[in-house]
Amino acid sequence: MLRGIATANCYVDDPAAAAAWYAEVLGIEPYFHRDGPDGRPAYVEFRIGDHQQELGFIDRRFAPATLGEGPAGAIVHWHVDDLEGSLERLVSLGATELSPITEHGPGFVTASVVDPFGTVLGIMTNVHYLAQLEPATP
Known part of the structure; x- marks a missing residue:
């Protein structure tokens, strides 16, 4: 689906x-x-x-009228190659850290910020994302 x-x-x-x-x-x-x-x-x-x-x-x-004020709902996590550097850069550009760098299991590490406009932006390193980029082997 x-x-x-x-x-x-x-x-x-x-x-x-x-x-x-x-x-x-x-x-x-x-x-x-x-x-x-x-x-x-x-x-x-x-x-x-x-x-x-x-x-x-x-x-x-x-x-939609049902959306409240402030960050809410799902957090979309975008894969980044350098999680620590990406988090530092976002904060240096005016974002506020929401969730610190957190490991959820081998190869799955997340962090999130609130951008200057109130939107939650999730970033992560994700081994599944990287695996889908590799060419399929016959």
Whole structure:
């Protein structure tokens, strides 16, 4: 049923500011944006990683009414090659550590931050992710 992350969407107060911050974090510019009816940015999206998965930022005014204020819900963990260095970089760019580096078993280590826009960003090293990148052997 679930085959992979198609798009991870985050609701933020200022999609343009979130796009600028993530452009700095990721080292790329967003590939897509859409303005709302008032001409302000309503949605900005990046394609990132080995599978070009989508990371989007939606103006909070378009959030479903059931979403509360502050970080909540699922944490999407993105694989990184250098967990400690990635965590340090995110914090140096203005994120706040939410969960410290935590080992959950051999090859599965996570951490998370809250970005300057209130979105929880999970990072991890994951042996299963790395294994799927290796060519299949006949």
